[in-house]
Amino acid sequence: xxxxxxxxKTHEYVVEKGGKYEIGITDYxxxxxxxxxxxxxxxxxxxxxxxxVFATIESxxxxxxxxxxxxxxxxxxxxxxxxxxxxxxxESYENKWFIKIESKADQVEFADLLDYSDYKEEVE
Amino acid sequence: MxxxxxxHDKHVQLGARMVDFxxxxxxxxxxxxxxEHKNVRENVGLFDVSHMGELLVxxxxxxxxxxxLVPQDIAKLTDGxxxxxxxxxxxxxxxxxxxxxxxxxxKYFIIANASRVDEDLNWMTLNQTGFDxxxxxxxxxxxxxxxxxxxxxxxxxxxxxxxxxxxxxIKKDSLLGIDVxxxxxxxxxxxxxxIMVKNQNAExxxxxxxxxxxxxxxMPIGLGxxxxxxxxxxxxxxxxxxxxxxxxxxxxxxWSVSKTKTEDYNGKDVIMNQLQNGVDKKLIGFxxxxxxxxxxxxxxxxxGEKIGVVTSGGVSPVRGENIGLAYIKxxxxxxxxxxxxxxxxxxxxxxxxxxxxxxxxxxxx
Numbered sequence: 001x002x003x004x005x006x007x008x009k010t011h012e013y014v015v016e017k018g019g020k021y022e023i024g025i026t027d028y029x030x031x032x033x034x035x036x037x038x039x040x041x042x043x044x045x046x047x048x049x050x051x052x053v054f055a056t057i058e059s060x061x062x063x064x065x066x067x068x069x070x071x072x073x074x075x076x077x078x079x080x081x082x083x084x085x086x087x088x089x090x091e092s093y094e095n096k097w098f099i100k101i102e103s104k105a106d107q108v109e110f111a112d113l114l115d116y117s118d119y120k121e122e123v124e
Numbered sequence: 125m126x127x128x129x130x131x132h133d134k135h136v137q138l139g140a141r142m143v144d145f146x147x148x149x150x151x152x153x154x155x156x157x158x159x160e161h162k163n164v165r166e167n168v169g170l171f172d173v174s175h176m177g178e179l180l181v182x183x184x185x186x187x188x189x190x191x192x193l194v195p196q197d198i199a200k201l202t203d204g205x206x207x208x209x210x211x212x213x214x215x216x217x218x219x220x221x222x223x224x225x226x227x228x229x230x231k232y233f234i235i236a237n238a239s240r241v242d243e244d245l246n247w248m249t250l251n252q253t254g255f256d257x258x259x260x261x262x263x264x265x266x267x268x269x270x271x272x273x274x275x276x277x278x279x280x281x282x283x284x285x286x287x288x289x290x291x292x293x294i295k296k297d298s299l300l301g302i303d304v305x306x307x308x309x310x311x312x313x314x315x316x317x318x319i320m321v322k323n324q325n326a327e328x329x330x331x332x333x334x335x336x337x338x339x340x341x342x343m344p345i346g347l348g349x350x351x352x353x354x355x356x357x358x359x360x361x362x363x364x365x366x367x368x369x370x371x372x373x374x375x376x377x378x379w380s381v382s383k384t385k386t387e388d389y390n391g392k393d394v395i396m397n398q399l400q401n402g403v404d405k406k407l408i409g410f411x412x413x414x415x416x417x418x419x420x421x422x423x424x425x426x427x428g429e430k431i432g433v434v435t436s437g438g439v440s441p442v443r444g445e446n447i448g449l450a451y452i453k454x455x456x457x458x459x460x461x462x463x464x465x466x467x468x469x470x471x472x473x474x475x476x477x478x479x480x481x482x483x484x485x486x487x488x489x
Contacts (some may be wrong), residue, residue, distance in 0.1 A: 038415060060438060
C-alpha cells in the first residue's frame, strides 16, 4: 500500500482504492502522538475542501486537528477506531484508515502531496 | 538554549521523547504515558524532577520571615517535618506553591516549582527587609529523583534505606554509600519518597534505582504520566490550577491554611475574609459523561450560562474515564452530583461534578 500512498506535510495520507480514496494519518504521526485516546470523525455524506479540518484526534497530552489531503465527500467512516481509539497504537492492527471519500480532485490538488518515501525523508 | 538535568543523557539512552518544560529539556514519556501511569499505581516509578527549585532559608529570623510569606504556621514544624505551603501576594493570590521543611532551628529547606523559582526569589527578597535571614538558591547543585508507587519503599529498603522518614518528613541518610536527603513526599498520590543528591552522584543513584528496582517492576516515568497521576490525585499544578489571581481558599486549599496563626502574612486580610464569608469562585472536580476530553482553558456551562473555565483536564487511566478541574462561580446548586457542560470544539458536552480526589490517595501517614 505504501507505494501508492501520498502524504501531506501535516502527516495525513491518501491512497486510491477502487475509484475511492482512503484517508488517514501516517505511522510516523501515530508514533509521535503516543497514546491515542479519542477520535472524532465526520458524518457520512459531509463534504470538505482540501486542507479543511475533517477530524480530531487526541492523545493523552493534546488534541490535534486532521486536515483533508484532497477535497471530497465522505462515503464511509472507520467506526472501529472511534469506538476503540487505542487500536491505532496497536502495531498488529491494520485497519487504521479514518474515512473513505469520493473525490473530483484535479491535478492541482495532488501537486503538493509527497510520495511516502519523500515524506519519510522530510520527517526524519 | 534549554537547560538539562544531570540525568539528561540517561533519558535519551532510555529512548525518552524530550520536550521543553519551563525552560528544561525533560522526558515527557519513555514508552507510553498510560503504561507508565499504571506502573506507578501498581508497582513503582522513577521520576527525574531535578528541574524543581531548591532553596535554603537560614538565619536568626528565618521563622518570622517564613511566617510572613505563607498562610501556614511554620512555628508548628519540628525538626525534619515538612508542610505544604503557598507563597501569597498582598491580594492573597499565589506566587507559587511550595513545600517547606524545617531542617533545624533557624534553617529551612524549600522545594519550589521550576517555572516559578525566579519569581519566588524575587518576591522573597522584596519581603526580606528587616529580617536577619539569608536565602540561597541551591537548585543547580542538587538533583532530585522521585520514587513513587506502592512498592517504592520496599525498593528503597532493599537498597539499605531501612528507616524511611514518615509522611511529610525529611532525613539525611546514606544510599549505597552516597549522602542523600530522603523526603517522604511526592506528586502522585502514592506512597514513596523524593531523593535529593549532589549532581555528581545523580547518574549513579538513578542507575542503581533502576537496577535494584527490577524485581519490583520499576519503570522510568515521564512528565506526561506525572501530570495524569497528579490530576487523578487532584494535586494542583501551578500555572494551570493556581496563579497570582487565585487564593488558597478559592483553590480548595483551606485545609492547608492556619486558622489560628496570630502573625500577619501577605494577603491575610483577604484570605481570612474569604474563610469567614465565602468565595465567588471555587475549584471543583468533574468527570465527562461521554468520551470527549476537557482541556485547560475550555469553558464551563450550566443551564446555558457560562459559569467557569477548565484549568486541568485529561484522561484518568485508573477510572477509565475523562476528568478535570475547573473554577466555577460559587453556587449552592453546583455541588457534587450536579450536571455541568464543557464547551469542546463549539459543542457542549455533559459532565458531572464529583468529589475530589478522583482516585484515593495512598500515602502512608
